[in-house]
Amino acid sequence: MSDPDAPTFPPDVRRHVVRLAGDFFLNGAQIITTAIDTDLVTGMIFLAIVRANVRHLLDEPGLARAYFEPGVMLPESFRRPVSVYAIARELHLPYETARRHVRKLLAKGLCERGGDGGVVFPPEVNDRPEVRQAVQTNFHATVRYAQTLADVGLVATCDAAPDAQDMAAYMPREVVRLSSDYFLNTVALLTTNLKLELVEGLLFLAVTRANTLHVTLDPALAATFSGVDEIPPDALRRSVSVYALARDLRLPYETARRHGAKLLDMGLCERAGDRGLVVPAHVHARADFKAGVEDYGRVTQAFVNSLAQAGLVLA
Known part of the structure; x- marks a missing residue:
C-alpha cells in the first residue's frame, strides 16, 4: 500500500x-579510496587506467563477460596499456600531477608498466580481500541508488538482458x-x-553536496526542490569547512585550501558567515549550470x- 503522506514528486526531478x-x-x-588506501585523485586515476585497459573489450560481449567473471583472468595481451599523458588529458590534470599519482599506484602494485611505456592494471589485484569487499560494498550501494532513482521516477527504458540469470555470478564486478x-x-x-x-x-x-545534503535526505524538501x-x-544552504572537505576527499589540507581558493576566485563559491564554503543559489541558476543539470540527468x-x-x- 502506498503511503498517503509521502511527498509527490513532479515530472521534472532532474535537480x-x-x-x-x-x-x-x-x-x-x-x-574506492578505502579499498586501495589512497586519496580521491589517485583513486580516479586508478579507475581511468582500468577503464582504458579494457575499453576495447566492451565491443566484444563474450570477452567482456569473461573479464569481469570472478576467478577468470584474461591473458595479459588483452589488456592495452595507457599512457600517463592520455590519463592526464582525460581527467583534466597537469601531466606532472598525473605522473606523481601514477607513481603512487606503481608503488602500491595497483598498476604496472606495460608496452610503449604505458601502464596497466594487474588483474590479480581483484583477488585482494579489501578489493573483493569493495566490489560487494559498491554493488549493494549501487542497487540502493538505482532503487532510489526508480522510486522518484527515473526508470530503465530498455529491457533486461535475456541471460540475466546466467550473469548473476559476475554481476557485482559488472x-x-x-x-x-x-x-x-x-x-x-x-x-x-565547468572548465x-x-x-x-x-x-x-x-x-554542493554538503550545502544541500539535508535537502536530499528530507522527502518534503527533496520534492519541493526537485526540478x-x-x-x-x-x-537553506549549510556551509562546509575546507578541513571537512579535505577529510572527506582524503586530500592534504593545503591542497584542498588552494583549490578552494580558486573556486572562490572564479565566483563558483562564496564564504559564509562561519567562513565555510557555499555554492550560492545564483550560481546554480546560471544557464550553463542548468544545462549541466540536464546533461547529468541524461548521463x-x-x-x-x-x-x-x-x-x-x-521493482
Whole structure:
C-alpha cells in the first residue's frame, strides 16, 4: 500500500537526481579510496587506467563477460596499456600531477608498466580481500541508488538482458565497471562543463553536496526542490569547512585550501558567515549550470539503462 503522506514528486526531478548522484559519487569515492588506501585523485586515476585497459573489450560481449567473471583472468595481451599523458588529458590534470599519482599506484602494485611505456592494471589485484569487499560494498550501494532513482521516477527504458540469470555470478564486478564509468563520466561533466581541473571539480561537487545534503535526505524538501528551475534558496544552504572537505576527499589540507581558493576566485563559491564554503543559489541558476543539470540527468538515465541491460532488475 502506498503511503498517503509521502511527498509527490513532479515530472521534472532532474535537480533532485543530480543531488542524489553527487551523494552516490562521493560515497562511492570513499569505497574506492578505502579499498586501495589512497586519496580521491589517485583513486580516479586508478579507475581511468582500468577503464582504458579494457575499453576495447566492451565491443566484444563474450570477452567482456569473461573479464569481469570472478576467478577468470584474461591473458595479459588483452589488456592495452595507457599512457600517463592520455590519463592526464582525460581527467583534466597537469601531466606532472598525473605522473606523481601514477607513481603512487606503481608503488602500491595497483598498476604496472606495460608496452610503449604505458601502464596497466594487474588483474590479480581483484583477488585482494579489501578489493573483493569493495566490489560487494559498491554493488549493494549501487542497487540502493538505482532503487532510489526508480522510486522518484527515473526508470530503465530498455529491457533486461535475456541471460540475466546466467550473469548473476559476475554481476557485482559488472556493476563495478558500470559505476566506474558513471564516476568517470561525472568527472568529465565537472571538468568539461565547468572548465575546472580535476581537484577543483571534485571540491565543487563536495561543497554542493554538503550545502544541500539535508535537502536530499528530507522527502518534503527533496520534492519541493526537485526540478531544474526549483533551486534551494541560500537560507537553506549549510556551509562546509575546507578541513571537512579535505577529510572527506582524503586530500592534504593545503591542497584542498588552494583549490578552494580558486573556486572562490572564479565566483563558483562564496564564504559564509562561519567562513565555510557555499555554492550560492545564483550560481546554480546560471544557464550553463542548468544545462549541466540536464546533461547529468541524461548521463544518469544512461547509467540506469546500462544496469538494466546487465540484468539488474528493480521493482
